[in-house]
Amino acid sequence: MRNRITDPNMDRFLRGIQRPIGAQQQQAALAANRIVLVQDGYMQKMTYSLLANQAVYDGGAAYFDTGSYGTVTGTPSATTRFIGKFFMPPASSASAQSAGVILRSEIWVSWWDSVTGGNAVTSANMFAPVYWKDNHTLSTSSGDGPVAGRVVGFAPVGYPLGVGICGYSADALL
Numbered sequence: 517m518r519n520r521i522t523d524p525n526m527d528r529f530l531r532g533i534q535r536p537i538g539a540q541q542q543q544a545a546l547a548a549n550r551i552v553l554v555q556d557g558y559m560q561k562m563t564y565s566l567l568a569n570q571a572v573y574d575g576g577a578a579y580f581d582t583g584s585y586g587t588v589t590g591t592p593s594a595t596t597r598f599i600g601k602f603f604m605p606p607a608s609s610a611s612a613q614s615a616g617v618i619l620r621s622e623i624w625v626s627w628w629d630s631v632t633g634g635n636a637v638t639s640a641n642m643f644a645p646v647y648w649k650d651n652h653t654l655s656t657s658s659g660d661g662p663v664a665g666r667v668v669g670f671a672p673v674g675y676p677l678g679v680g681i682c683g684y685s686a687d688a689l690l
Contacts, residue, residue: 585644
């Protein structure tokens with residue numbers, strides 16, 4: 517039987533309780549360390565807002581519209597880009613709902629803060645390019661800095677670090 521006090525696995529477990537699982541510290545702009553509660557990593561199954569009045573089916577093609585960011589659609593057009601296949605589609609298409617999408621390939625997602633105010637990154641910016649404001653903050657304004665990547669997700673409610681981006685160029689996603 518293992519001794520709880522001297523067991524190295526238990527010690528690592530108990531130390532992990534002191535801060536949330538997946539938490540890591542990164543240097544903030546000219547301030548102090550910040551806590552990152554969402555782990556960077558590869559993702560392939562995502563949930564996105566479905567364009568209103570869209571009938572989509574399990575296994576059907578999923579697209580985002582480069583002219584109207586924020587939602588996914590099952591209808592291709594000259595301005596849409598294929599991103600994967602739907603899974604767990606909603607039962608009806610009466611109003612805007614969420615739909616699961618299996619992306620056509622795994623993507624590396626890193627999580628960052630958003631500026632506040634007029635250039636804040638919101639769900640309406642899903643799939644849109646975002647820009648660096650400083651070394652840990654994203655903005656929707658190209659005047660704030662270089663391209664950081666495309667928005668691919670948001671952290672769960674209550675997490676201080678909320679915007680997930682893919683890549684380091686505007687065309688990095690898919």
